[in-house]
Amino acid sequence: MEFHGPHRSIVAETVVPANPAQVWQAWTTEEGLRTFFSPHVTMELRVGGPFQILFNVDAPVGLRGADDMRVMAYENKKMLAFDWNAPPELPEIRPQRTHVTVYFEGTCGGGTRVTLIHDGWGTSGKWDAAIAYFEGAWKEVVLPRLRCRFESGPVDWKNRPDLSVLARKGQLLQVFDQEQRFSQAYPHTVRSTSMGVIRYLVPAEKRGFIAYSHLDERIVDQAIADQIEFFTAQKSDFEWKVYDHDTPADLKIRLASTGLVPEEPEALMLMDMDHAPDSFFQPTGLDIRRITRSADLKGLQSVEQAVWNEDWSRLLINLAKDLDENPDIVSVYMGYDGSKPVCGAWTYFHPGTHFASFWGGSTLTEYRGKGFYTGLLAQRASEARERGFRYLTVDASPMSRPILEKYGFLFLTFSTPYNWASPAR
Numbered sequence: 001m002e003f004h005g006p007h008r009s010i011v012a013e014t015v016v017p018a019n020p021a022q023v024w025q026a027w028t029t030e031e032g033l034r035t036f037f038s039p040h041v042t043m044e045l046r047v048g049g050p051f052q053i054l055f056n057v058d059a060p061v062g063l064r065g066a067d068d069m070r071v072m073a074y075e076n077k078k079m080l081a082f083d084w085n086a087p088p089e090l091p092e093i094r095p096q097r098t099h100v101t102v103y104f105e106g107t108c109g110g111g112t113r114v115t116l117i118h119d120g121w122g123t124s125g126k127w128d129a130a131i132a133y134f135e136g137a138w139k140e141v142v143l144p145r146l147r148c149r150f151e152s153g154p155v156d157w158k159n160r161p162d163l164s165v166l167a168r169k170g171q172l173l174q175v176f177d178q179e180q181r182f183s184q185a186y187p188h189t190v191r192s193t194s195m196g197v198i199r200y201l202v203p204a205e206k207r208g209f210i211a212y213s214h215l216d217e218r219i220v221d222q223a224i225a226d227q228i229e230f231f232t233a234q235k236s237d238f239e240w241k242v243y244d245h246d247t248p249a250d251l252k253i254r255l256a257s258t259g260l261v262p263e264e265p266e267a268l269m270l271m272d273m274d275h276a277p278d279s280f281f282q283p284t285g286l287d288i289r290r291i292t293r294s295a296d297l298k299g300l301q302s303v304e305q306a307v308w309n310e311d312w313s314r315l316l317i318n319l320a321k322d323l324d325e326n327p328d329i330v331s332v333y334m335g336y337d338g339s340k341p342v343c344g345a346w347t348y349f350h351p352g353t354h355f356a357s358f359w360g361g362s363t364l365t366e367y368r369g370k371g372f373y374t375g376l377l378a379q380r381a382s383e384a385r386e387r388g389f390r391y392l393t394v395d396a397s398p399m400s401r402p403i404l405e406k407y408g409f410l411f412l413t414f415s416t417p418y419n420w421a422s423p424a425r
Contacts, residue, residue, distance in 0.1 A: 008131065009119035012138040014170045015245040016112045018150040020104045026149065027102060035154035036145045038065070047071060047322050051082040072099070079103050084118065086130045093126055108251035109244025109414060114143065140167045140408040148248040155360040165410075171414045172270055173245065176393065179353040181212040187326055189205070194230065195223040201234055205318075206422075210240040217248040224258055228420060235424040243268070244414045252416065260418035266395040269409040273392065275387050280407055281382045284375035291332040294320035300334055300360070301339030309360040319346060335363070335372040343372040347380045349389060356384040358394045371402060 016023050026032035033041040034054065040054040048070055055065035062068075066084060069198050073081040083097040084377040098120035105113040110326065116138055128227060144166035145155060182198065185191070189208075196219070198212040208231050215223050231238040240260060242252055256262060273281075291297065297316055305311040322330045329351065335343040345360035358380055363372050395415060396404055405411065 002143060007119070008121045008123075009117055009125075010131065010135055010138060012116045012118075013174060014114050014147050015107060015109075015173070016114055016150050017110075017148050018112060019110065020077045020106045020249075020416070022110045022150070023104055023114060023146075024080075026072070026146065027080055030231055034147040034217055037142065039157045040065075045071065047073060059088070066125065077104060087133060090126075090130055090133070091425045093130060094149060095120070098130075100242045105247050106249030108245055108249055109246075110249070113245065113247060114146065116143065130172070132153070134417045138415055139171070140164075141406040143167075145249070168272070168372060169410055169412060172272065172391070172410065175354070175414065176270065177212070180350065180355055180357075183277070184211065184350060184353065187329070188323070192228050192230075195306055197223055197227060199227060199230070199238070201231070201236060203234075205314075206234070206236045208236050208238040213240075213242075213251075215246075215248060215251065217250075220248055220251065220254055224254060225243075226235060227260065231420065231421050232424050235422055236283070237422050238420050240418045242416050242418060244416075252418070260420050263417045263419065264397075264399065264412075265414045265416045267401045268412045268415055269394045269401065269404045270412055271381070271392040271404075271407075273381065273390055276292045276381070276408055281378055281385065286371055286375045287336045288333055288372070288379050288421050289336065290379075291334055292323070292327070294323045297323070297332065300332065300344040300346075302342045303334075303341055303364060304360065304362050306364060308391075318332040329379070331383060333376055335367075335375060336369065342367040343376060344377040345380065347384060349384070349387060354390040356380075356387075356389040356392055358392055361394070361400060373400075374407075377407065 026035060028043065028045045030041050030043045033043055038053045040057050042050045043053040044050055051066070051069045051071050051293075053066040053069070057064055069083050069085065069208065071080070071082050073079070080099065080103040084100045086094045088094060098118060101117045103115045105115070117135055118138065120187040121131055127326050141163060144163040147166055147170070148161050148163065149155060152161065178314070185199055188204060189202050191198065191200050193199070196213055196215050197210055199208060199210050204356070210227060213223070227240070240255060242255065252262070258329055291300070297320055301312050301316045319330065319332065323332065329349050330346060333344065334341050334344040343363035345358060346363070347356050347358055351358045361373055361376055373424060384392060392409075394400065394404055394409065
C-alpha cells in the first residue's frame with residue numbers, strides 16, 4: 001500500500017519460508033545479500049556502517065545503484081534501518097536520502113514475516129516518479145527475490161528467476177487478509193475486536209470464530225485468555241483459524257496449551273479468474289444441477305456424510321437457512337448419476353469484496369476420476385465470474401490440492417482450525 005498526504009510511505013510485505021535468524025543473516029551480511037539483492041554489495045552491521053547495493057558496476061562511481069548508503073539503526077534479528085537514494089535516472093532528487101526500515105517477525109508456520117517501510121519522501125511532484133519506481137522495486141523484485149532465495153535457493157545472477165508468480169502470490173495473500181479476514185462482514189453475526197483479534201459471535205447458534213489476529217508475543221497469552229473469557233461468558237464454542245503467516249511464531253503451541261484442539265491443516269488455494277484459461281470454465285457434460293430449494297439438500301448431506309463419516313447436520317441446517325433467507329450469497333450444486341446424488345459443493349459470495357469461496361467438493365469414492373469434481377469447479381467458477389467476482393478460494397484437503405493446482409489455483413499458505421468447547425454450554 002502507499003499512504004498519501006504529507007507523510008507518504010511505501011509498505012511492502014512478504015512471508016519467507018525460513019526462520020528470523022536465517023532471514024536476518026540474508027539482510028545483514030554480504031554473503032546473505034548476494035543471495036537475493038545483488039552480486040555486488042558492501043555491508044557492515046554497525047551504526048554508520050556501509051550498506052551499498054550496486055546494480056550496474058560499469059557505471060560511473062556514484063551512479064552504480066545505492067552508492068554510499070549507510071546503516072542507520074538495527075535491533076538483532078528484529079529490525080534493520082538504512083538510508084536510500086533515488087535511481088540514477090532521477091538526477092534531481094538522487095542526492096537526497098530517504099529512509100527504509102525492515103522488520104522481521106517469526107510466524108507460527110515456522111517462517112518470517114518481512115515488513116518493509118520506505119518513507120522520507122518529499123511532497124512535490126518530482127518525488128512521484130521515485131515513489132512509483134520503488135513501489136515496483138520492493139514489491140515486485142526485491143521481496144519476491146528474497147522469498148525465491150529461500151524457496152528455490154540463492155539467485156543465479158546469470159539466469160535470474162521469473163518473479164511474476166511469486167510477486168503475485170504475495171500480493172494475493174495481502175488482498176485475501178484484507179478482504180476476507182480483516183474487513184469481511186458475515187450475516188447473523190456480531191463483530192467485535194480485542195487486543196489485535198477480530199472475532200464474530202453467532203448468538204443464535206452459541207458459536208463464534210476468530211477471523212483475524214496479528215499478535216505481539218508480549219500480549220499473546222492475555223489475548224488468548226481474553227477470547228476464551230469472552231466466548232465462555234457467551235456460553236459459546238469458537239474456532240480460531242490460524243494461518244501459517246500469522247504471528248507470533250509459537251501461536252499454535254500457545255493455543256494448544258490453553259485447551260484449544262487443532263484439526264488437520266488445510267491448504268489455502270486461490271484462483272485469479274483474470275488469469276484463468278477459457279478451458280477452465282467449460283462444462284464437462286455430466287449431470288450437474290444447481291439446487292435452489294433447501295428441501296433438496298438431503299442428497300448433499302448423504303454425500304458429505306458418506307465421504308467424511310461425520311455428522312454434517314448442523315452445517316446443512318445453516319446452508320438451508322442461507323438458501324431460504326440469503327439466496328444472493330450462496331449457491332449449491334450437485335452431480336447425479338441418474339437420480340442418485342454422487343457429489344456436491346457450494347459457493348459463498350462475499351458482498352463488497354472480490355471473493356467467492358468454494359466449499360464441499362466431495363465425491364463418492366466409486367465416482368472419483370470421472371470428472372464430477374472438475375464439473376463442479378467449472379459450473380461454480382462460471383457463475384462467480386458472471387456475478388462479477390474475481391478471486392476464488394478453497395480450503396483444500398490433500399486430495400483436492402493437486403486437482404486445483406492442475407487448473408491454475410495458486411497455493412498461498414496453510415491454515416489450521418483450533419477449536420474451543422465452552423464449559424458453560
